[in-house]
Amino acid sequence: MAGRPVNPPSDGWSLTVPPRLWDALSSHLFLDGEEHGAVVLAGQAEGARGPRLLARELLIAREGEDYVAGEIGHRALSPAFVRDAIVRAREERLAYLAVHCHPGRGQVRFSRVDLASHERGYPALRQISGQTVGGLVFTPDAAAGDLWLSGGDRVRLGEVVIPSGNLLRLRPSPASPAIADPLWDRQARLLGDRGQEALSRMRVAVVGLGGVGSILVEELSRLGVGELVLVDDEAVDATNLPRLIAAERADVGQPKTRVAARNAARANPHVRLITVPRRVEQREALRELTLSDWIFLAADSHAARHWVNAVVQEYLIPATQVGVKIPVTQGGEIGQIHTATRLITPGIGCFWCNRLIDRTELAVEMLPAEEREHARYVAGVPAPSVLPLNTLAVGEALTHFLLATAMLHQDDRDLGSVIHRPRSRERHLQDARQENSCRWCTAAGSLGRGDHGEVAMRVASA
Template sequence: MVRVPVNPPTHGWSLTVPPRLWRELTDHLFRDGGEHGAVILAGLADGPRGPRLLAREVLLARDGVDYTIGTAGHSALTATFVRDAVIRARNERLVYLAVHRHLGTDAVGFSRVDLASHERGYPALRQITGLPVGGIVLADAAAAGDLWLPDGGRAALAELVVPGGNLVRLRPRSARGGQAAAIHDRQARLFGDLGQETLGRMRVAIAGLGGVGSILVETLARLGVGALVLIDDETVEDTNLPRLVAADPSDVNAAKVELAIRNARRANPDIDLTVLAERIETPRAREELTRCDWIFLAADSHAARFWVNRAVNQFHIPATQIGVKVRVGADGTIGQIHAVARLLIPAGGCLWCNELIDPTELAIDMHPDRERDAARYVPGVPAPSVIALNGLVAMEAVDQFMLAGTGLHHDPDDTTWTLYLPRDRTRIPQVPRRDPACPWCSEAGQLGRGQH
């Protein structure tokens, strides 16, 4: 097995391919030593470091039918296959990307024959679609891209991202090691200098800054994450104090975002913060979610689940949903405690597929506060909440993010969810269901649509 190098995020154009589509593509292209071809149809979106292409569908070229020996003596996609793919790209407002492989491991580039083919064909294809078109070439642990832009310009692909159990970033050549800051020396001994640099370049959102969210802010800032997007519209109540990191009585009635700012800057004075003291369903908050490398969902409303689920699948941003529920009987008897960390991977089975977003509750959540309360027949009753239980799943979620971002998970295909039953001392892995016709995580829905 080829070890994929750790490459910190970089600026420029990127292509994100969900793990399921990546396996489909690489199983086709790398199945033997021969030449094979495919086309990716991709959405388009803004990203934290530049424009992002979002793989929505992979069209596999059949050997000898769609991918044959061309006039220059090398294999190429047939004119009919290209025509059909380009027409689909034009009609669905998607980006056309032809893909093939070269031999090699951690470095790759286009041949002169490849580039001559691009110059002959891509200007016409670009004119047909009105969107970028291009070519991608892969090696075992490297990727390069040649993009032809609608304004007549041309750009190289900075990186190809596969957001799975390990967050893989492929480039034409692997990054070279730097030097981690002395303050992070002990961490860099685990992550490596490039791993620590990776965390320092990532932009991470935390939606919900209560008991779980405050632990996330503190931990991510101390890990050296470079930028946080903090989203919460609530203020601190006195009953919140036992669960908010570093809170004291003077913080009552303060905005929760203010505590988060204070804690983040105390832990990491150089951290970049984007602060939104508003609900997650506001246009600005929804937009900021789509411009991150990872999202932590620590708010338990159905609206919050809906908008994060949308960002994961429509914009290919991995996320972790975190929650703790303590069941209490009508007579006050404490029942089972559920603590869960759900790793949400694009195209991998989502919150909607798994019936974790209730359409009725979602409709109620989208109304103003007074109308939400009036719409519910039973008024909300505060549920038990304890900092230690919050910490159990908050740390699980951060560990998943930390190990994925630095490429340290042993099994990059393992994206199971984790359910804890603390009273039984039980840890249960859960494999999420995937609906092939899901309106969000399937090609039949909004997968990879981006901003179009």
């Protein structure tokens, strides 16, 4: 819910929780003001600012059966519940995180009884599972964690991240007040100083640097995003010039990553830039995507959709697809134009669930370059593209990103995509569809697999 304090991304260990898992957990914990318990099983991955735990599965502890009166503390998970959960963590190679709640809202910490119970039980649980174990304590607006790492260390959890309608970050206590930079004064009047600081600590990837991607890079730089990852394997063509922001005729033949990086640095000399002149499915590009806080997909290939979708689901990184469709018949008749701003939210229905990836096209696009066109029955024809329609789609996408980062959306659960139809001046919201057996966006599939998922295997391959 909007109105929570904005917490910029922190360094150190974090836990990311998909929105639906968070809804189920918070509904259980904060049902009636009493203490309740659960276990979260989580994958693991490296992040831009430190190691990340990725919540994959929630095991609710039933009152009076799994969550019972403690021998020392007030309440505790039953031995049978703990045994079953830790065995599952070992078998699935997942972190075991015992969860309970405390009263209050804005800050939280473990009691002495909590910490003593960790010291009695977690060394043995870590030995049984061979994985990280730990405890989490929540209020509706705060979270603290005590992690016992598989390598033997014990560390605090820096934050819990929920990539929902707002990019919610829960900490033991709110972040310290930010120091305002006069450069961002007009933006900070909307976002607040903490909201502007949150942008400055974000690592955002843009996949595809054509007409849509170049506008994204321009605006993200001027908004003050701290780090941009620019992914595109193509060079500038003369027909790109009317739509590439700040491109010049001398840029024809230059890598699009080079032109985009130059433009970003011109717009914001302080932005940190990583250029990846590769196709998105190549290991260098995928590696950089897995280390991002947000991904903008501005490449309209099925391979790009598939691999960005895989990163979103396996690494719990939110993304936005930004695209424009201008149908033209062979006779030159213009059909119903539409722009699409699709949110790709971890665990909330993916590209595969919504029939947005064609298996045949994906197979063709994954072939080596010299084989790609030979495999098609019809050679590819460039699609129409004009700057104002690209700008319309980008404006919708970046407005959502900006408000989510600054915690300004009115509804955390509003994850619908936006379709504009400019010729009829219509605007529609579309909720994502999810298949229960999806191999990507459900706990039965790859959700939260992190370093044990398909993307990680591809990145690690020679």
